[in-house]
Structures are given as structure tokens and as C-alpha cells.
Amino acid sequence: MPTPADSAGLAALYQERILEHYRRPRHKGALERATGVHSVKNPLCGDAVTVSVLVVNGVVADARFTGTGCSIMQASASMLMELVRERTPHEIADCALRFDAMLANGTADETLGALSALAGVAGFPARHKCAKLAWRALAGALEQSAGA
Amino acid sequence: MSAPRADFPLLAAQPSLVYLDSAATAQKPRVxxxxxxxxxxxxxxxxxxxxxxxxxxxxxxxxxxxxxxxxxxxxxxxxxxxxxxxxxxxxxxxxxxxxxxxxxxxxxxxxxxxxxxxxxxxxxxxxxxxxxxxxxxxxxxxxxxxxxxxxxxxxxxxxxxxxxxxxxxxxxxxxxxxxxxxxxxxxxxxxxxxxxxxxxxxxxxxxxxxxxxxxxxxxxxxxxxxxxxxxxxxxxxxxxxxxxxxxxxxxxxxxxxxxxxxxxxxxxxxxxxxxxxxxxxxxxxxxGIDMDNVRAHEVELTRYALAQLATIDGMQLFGPAAAEARSGVVSFNLSDIHPHDLSTMLDVDGVCVRAGHHCAQPLMRAIHQTATVRASFYVYNTAADVDALVASLRRAHARFHAHAG
The missing domain is CATH 3.40.640.10 (Type I PLP-dependent aspartate aminotransferase-like (Major domain))
Structure with a gap:
């Protein structure tokens, strides 16, 4: 069951692991040599994220993001860039499904690495979009890489 | 003079709800x-x-x-x-x-x-x-x-x-x-x-x-x-x-x-x-309330809100400084906390505010914000609602900056 949207839920949502990624995001920036770049906006809040990826021999060699947004969006993007290194687009698509499932059921999925800290978002349906924004940009960037 | 909360079934049924989003939509009286x-x-x-x-x-x-x-x-x-x-x-x-x-x-x-x-x-x-x-x-x-x-x-x-x-x-x-x-x-x-x-x-x-x-x-x-x-x-x-x-x-x-x-x-x-x-x-x-009374009530609440909000560290208020120059709308940002994070934290305290660009993206660009938090008042709001907002903002501020180095 997702953590309820109460004070305990808030503590889970804004735990230190998440705020730390928000304050010091990893892999922020643009790749000079990208095989795919994709931007996604959240029209509700005006937040935007751009993900650029470099796919070499069918594996993500590097991934970076830029953009403005709330702590959940930024932390999710930062953690995601770490997760995707050395993985194939197919493996990443599988991770995306597990991430969606985690937001639906609220159970931390340790196979998602640092991203498992975002299980607390499950109890705040209005914030699911924030957590998924970078994933959507990544999917677009990978799609572009596949077509390139 | 404010309208009795009891006139509004939704507010009467949720006594602890602090509804501060009337600029989006107002609650409805029983009549x-x-x-x-x-x-x-x-x-x-x-x-x-x-x-x-x-x-x-x-x-x-x-x-x-x-x-x-x-x-x-x-x-x-x-x-x-x-x-x-x-x-x-x-x-x-x-x-x-x-x-x-x-x-x-x-x-x-x-x-x-x-x-x-x-x-x-x-x-x-x-x-x-x-x-x-x-x-x-x-x-x-x-x-x-x-x-x-x-x-x-x-x-x-x-x-x-x-x-x-x-x-x-x-x-x-x-x-x-x-x-x-x-x-x-x-x-x-x-x-x-x-x-x-x-x-x-x-x-x-x-x-x-x-x-x-x-x-x-x-x-x-x-x-x-x-x-x-x-x-x-x-x-x-x-x-x-x-x-x-x-x-x-x-x-x-x-x-x-x-x-x-x-x-x-x-x-x-x-x-x-x-x-x-x-x-x-x-x-x-x-x-029945009289629009002059509606206006007077909102000016009073807005003046109080502007003064109270200004006492919070890191508060950035947008719009005219004088309550008389505005309707019951207060738009702000609090230090580096994203408006969506803030509204989620306020929501847990039962405080409903709008966070976003308020369907006014050209304005947001001009004030160099991607979004703001907006609290808006109407006939059923009271000074106690403003107090609840301010208290919740202080808690949010403390939570967000608790671990900041």
C-alpha cells in the first residue's frame, strides 16, 4: 500500500536521499556527442527537462539532463541518469515498468538502485508526473538514438 | 464580516480544511x-x-x-x-x-x-x-x-x-x-x-x-x-x-x-x-452579504496575509504592496522551495493552495518564475485560515532545510 499523504508520508517523500540529489544533482548538463536528445514539459507547472544520451554498441555510455523543476523531478532525473549507464534500451524499458509499478504500489524496488527512495511518491498521486518526467524525456532520447 | 462556514456544506463537513484556492473555484453555499x-x-x-x-x-x-x-x-x-x-x-x-x-x-x-x-x-x-x-x-x-x-x-x-x-x-x-x-x-x-x-x-x-x-x-x-x-x-x-x-x-x-x-x-x-x-x-x-462587505472583508484578510507572510524568512511576494490595490490573491515563492513541493507539504496540513503558472505563462516569464504559490481568499475565509497558512509554511521551510548543509 502506498504511504498515506500525511506527516509520515511527507517524511518518506522528502527524505534526505531525495533532497540530497535535488541539491546536488548528478550528471546535470548536456552531452556534446549525443545520439539522442529529447525534451518534455509538464504543462501544469511549466517544468521542463531535457535528456541527452550517448548509445554506443547498443548500450548507454553516458546520459545527462538539464531542466528546471521541483525536488521530485530533479531527484528522479539525477538518480535515473546514474541507473541507465551500461544498460541497453531494452533493460531501461524494463526498469521504467518497474518504476511505474513502484509508484502504483508504494513498495520500494531495490533493483532500481537509488530510485527506490522515490517509493514515497506513491502516496501523492498529484506528484507522479513529476517523478516520471525525466523517464519520458529519456524514452524519447533513446527512441531517437534507435532511429539514428 | 465573513460568511458562516456552516452555509457551505463542503467546508462544514471538513472543519479542518483551509481552502485558499477560490481564485481557481469557489466553494458552493447550500442555497x-x-x-x-x-x-x-x-x-x-x-x-x-x-x-x-x-x-x-x-x-x-x-x-x-x-x-x-x-x-x-x-x-x-x-x-x-x-x-x-x-x-x-x-x-x-x-x-x-x-x-x-x-x-x-x-x-x-x-x-x-x-x-x-x-x-x-x-x-x-x-x-x-x-x-x-x-x-x-x-x-x-x-x-x-x-x-x-x-x-x-x-x-x-x-x-x-x-x-x-x-x-x-x-x-x-x-x-x-x-x-x-x-x-x-x-x-x-x-x-x-x-x-x-x-x-x-x-x-x-x-x-x-x-x-x-x-x-x-x-x-x-x-x-x-x-x-x-x-x-x-x-x-x-x-x-x-x-x-x-x-x-x-x-x-x-x-x-x-x-x-x-x-x-x-x-x-x-x-x-x-x-x-x-x-x-x-x-x-x-x-x-445578501453585500458586495461592499465582500470587498472590505477581502481587503482586511489580504492586508493581514501580506503582513504575516512578510515575516517568514526567504519570502518573495509578487504584485502590488498595498492590499487596496489587489483582490484577495497573494502570490509568492518561499526561498528555493519549488511551488509544487510547497503545495504538497501544505496539503498535508489541510491547506489548499495553487502552485503553478496560473494559466499565465507570459506573466511568469516577465517575473522570471516558472511557477508561484497562490493563496486566494473569499467570503468564507478568516484570519485563522491565514494563520494556518503561515504556520504550515514555517513547518515546510523547516522540513526542507532541516538537512541543508
Whole structure:
């Protein structure tokens, strides 16, 4: 069951692991040599994220993001860039499904690495979009890489 | 003087809820909900259609509501009040029907930097469609329309000045009469988006001088899906219909049709009678409080809120500093906390605020924010609601910065 949207839920949502990624995001920036770049906006809040990826021999060699947004969006993007290194687009698509499932059921999925800290978002349906924004940009960037 | 919370079933059922999002939509008093139920239980039929008595009752309910709402907004000629789904549809009606007929290549359309998308995009797209110039009047640093720039922008080729009565994102109350004067001086029409004006200020349409004034029922204690536009009779009579269908026609020949009289000409299809009846009950309720008291209450709350919010470290307030210069809207950001993070944390304390761009992206760009937090007040809010907001903001601030190095 997702953590309820109460004070305990808030503590889970804004735990230190998440705020730390928000304050010091990893892999922020643009790749000079990208095989795919994709931007996604959240029209509700005006937040935007751009993900650029470099796919070499069918594996993500590097991934970076830029953009403005709330702590959940930024932390999710930062953690995601770490997760995707050395993985194939197919493996990443599988991770995306597990991430969606985690937001639906609220159970931390340790196979998602640092991203498992975002299980607390499950109890705040209005914030699911924030957590998924970078994933959507990544999917677009990978799609572009596949077509390139 | 505030309205009793007990008059509003949703607020009465949730005593700890701090509802500070009335600029998005207002809570509904019991009299509005009862009026809608009563209409369906005693007078429901399709108006204007049947010769039977019940259809007559529905027709009377619908046009009786129109007369009450027109009177409330200071319009003597009730048939110049056209019901729409709300302000958005009203502005689209004006931009589409009046606009395409009167705005041509080389003409100019003027809006302001503080417009809601509903009074920005229709004019922007009209200008693109016909090849007219689309000009945006900028704001002063404290969030008011720069009237000096407006005077320069409204040139001889300007056909329309479209502006809001009150900014939904900043709360700024605009000088309607002065804007009308500027527009009329060169023969342009002045269309006013009153979505945030009509709920909070006494509106005297006949005295304001605007050529059209649009409003939304749900922001003034009425139901969703009803609102309208009041316009000068000559303007409506010379404007082509907006939508075609039942009710709005006079005769339909094989090759052409003729149009019904006002207001029917602009009300195609079965009307929203329950909405009109509910909104009439809402304006009766507001009349009972008296709009001068509504305004006085909001000024008092806004003044208190501005003062209390200013005591929080890292508080950045947007819009005019004086409570008298704004309606009950307070827009702000708190240190580096994203508005969505803030609103989630406030929500856990039962405090409902809006976080986002408030459908005013052109304004957000001008104040260099992607989003702000907005608290907005109405008749049922009290100083205790402001206190709850401030306390919750302090908790959020502490939580967010608890671990900051």
C-alpha cells in the first residue's frame, strides 16, 4: 500500500536521499556527442527537462539532463541518469515498468538502485508526473538514438 | 464580516480544511446546491421548446436567472447577457465571432502581460489568422499595467484592447475606466475579462463603459459550466453568430438562415438551465452579504496575509504592496522551495493552495518564475485560515532545510 499523504508520508517523500540529489544533482548538463536528445514539459507547472544520451554498441555510455523543476523531478532525473549507464534500451524499458509499478504500489524496488527512495511518491498521486518526467524525456532520447 | 462556514456544506463537513484556492473555484453555499435540486425536482423541461406548462416553467427559470445575474452585474438590458460555459468560452466567442468580422490584416490587437491564457491565446491566434499585429502591454515592477506604454501601444489601427479586470496570478485590480478611455479615444473596443473581478468587486456594467464584460459563475459561488458575457446591444446585434444550431435561428431555408433575437442568437442548443438557476442563487447570496462587505472583508484578510507572510524568512511576494490595490490573491515563492513541493507539504496540513503558472505563462516569464504559490481568499475565509497558512509554511521551510548543509 502506498504511504498515506500525511506527516509520515511527507517524511518518506522528502527524505534526505531525495533532497540530497535535488541539491546536488548528478550528471546535470548536456552531452556534446549525443545520439539522442529529447525534451518534455509538464504543462501544469511549466517544468521542463531535457535528456541527452550517448548509445554506443547498443548500450548507454553516458546520459545527462538539464531542466528546471521541483525536488521530485530533479531527484528522479539525477538518480535515473546514474541507473541507465551500461544498460541497453531494452533493460531501461524494463526498469521504467518497474518504476511505474513502484509508484502504483508504494513498495520500494531495490533493483532500481537509488530510485527506490522515490517509493514515497506513491502516496501523492498529484506528484507522479513529476517523478516520471525525466523517464519520458529519456524514452524519447533513446527512441531517437534507435532511429539514428 | 465573513460568511458562516456552516452555509457551505463542503467546508462544514471538513472543519479542518483551509481552502485558499477560490481564485481557481469557489466553494458552493447550500442555497446554490438547493436551487439546482429544486429546479430539477419542480421545473425541469427543455426551455423554449414545448407549448406545455412545464416547458414554460423551465423557460421562466432560465430567463429569470438571466435577469437576476444581469441586475447583479449592473446591466439594465438583461438580453445583452449571453450565457456561456464561462469566461474562456466568452472570450473565444468575442475573438472568433466579433474578431474575425472586425480585425483584418494590418490592424492591431492589444492585450496585457498579466492576462490569463483565456484572454491571451484567443487574441494571439486571431491576430495570426488574419495577419494582424498582436501587441502585449508590459507591467510595472509592482505588477500593474504600464498605462504610459498602453497609451503608446493603442494606435489608430488598434481594433481591440482585451484586458483583465483583476489579475488571477497577482491580484492586481486594473483601472477599467482609464483603459476604456484609452481604447475608445481611437475608436477601438475594450473587452474586459471579469473572471476575477465579478466575484470580488461590485460590477456596474452600464457605468464601466467596457464594450463587453465576461465572467465565470463557478468563481462566484455558482456551479461550474455556467458564466457569460454582457456586451453592448449594438455590438452583439452587428456580430455574426458564434455557433449554429437550435434556438439561435429564426428561419432555416434550404440555402441560408436568419437569426433569432438577443440573447438567443448567441445561445445555440439546449441551454444550461441548472447552471443559470444555480448562479442566480449565488448572486442572491452575495447580494445578501453585500458586495461592499465582500470587498472590505477581502481587503482586511489580504492586508493581514501580506503582513504575516512578510515575516517568514526567504519570502518573495509578487504584485502590488498595498492590499487596496489587489483582490484577495497573494502570490509568492518561499526561498528555493519549488511551488509544487510547497503545495504538497501544505496539503498535508489541510491547506489548499495553487502552485503553478496560473494559466499565465507570459506573466511568469516577465517575473522570471516558472511557477508561484497562490493563496486566494473569499467570503468564507478568516484570519485563522491565514494563520494556518503561515504556520504550515514555517513547518515546510523547516522540513526542507532541516538537512541543508
Amino acid at each position: 446554490v446546491i438547493d436551487a439546482i435540486r429544486d429546479y430539477y425536482e419542480t421545473a425541469n423541461a427543455n426551455p423554449h421548446r414545448g407549448a406545455y406548462k412545464l416547458s414554460g416553467a423551465a423557460t421562466d427559470a432560465y430567463h429569470g436567472a438571466r435577469r437576476e445575474i444581469a441586475r447583479f452585474l449592473g446591466a439594465a438590458d438583461a438580453d445583452t447577457l449571453i450565457f456561456t460555459r464561462g469566461t474562456t468560452e466568452a472570450m473565444n466567442l468575442l475573438a472568433t465571432a466579433w474578431g474575425h468580422q472586425h480585425v483584418h490584416r494590418g490592424d492591431r490587437v492589444v492585450v496585457t502581460r498579466m492576462e490569463h491564457h483565456a484572454n491571451f491565446v484567443p487574441w494571439q491566434q486571431l491576430a495570426r489568422d488574419v495577419g494582424a499585429e498582436f501587441r502585449i502591454c508590459e507591467l510595472t515592477d509592482d505588477g500593474r499595467i504600464d498605462m504610459d506604454q498602453l497609451r503608446l501601444l493603442v494606435t489608430a489601427n488598434t481594433k481591440v484592447v482585451a484586458f483583465g479586470h483583476v489579475s488571477n496570478a497577482l491580484g492586481t485590480i486594473n483601472d477599467v475606466r482609464e483603459i476604456v478611455k484609452i481604447a475608445h479615444a481611437i475608436g477601438a473596443v475594450a473587452f474586459c475579462d471579469g473572471a476575477q473581478g465579478a466575484p470580488h468587486l461590485r460590477v456596474e456594467f452600464d457605468a464601466l463603459g467596457v464594450d463587453a464584460y465576461a465572467f465565470s459563475g463557478h468563481k462566484m459561488l455558482g456551479p461550474m459550466g455556467i458564466g457569460g458575457v454582457i456586451a453592448r446591444r449594438a455590438l452583439l446585434e452587428s456580430t455574426h453568430p458564434y455557433q449554429f444550431g437550435g434556438d439561435m435561428i429564426e428561419f432555416v431555408f434550404d440555402g441560408d438562415s436568419t437569426w433569432n433575437t438577443l440573447p438567443h442568437k448567441f445561445e445555440a442548443g439546449t441551454p444550461n438551465v441548472e447552471g443559470a438557476v444555480g448562479l442566480a442563487a449565488a448572486v442572491r447570496y452575495l447580494d
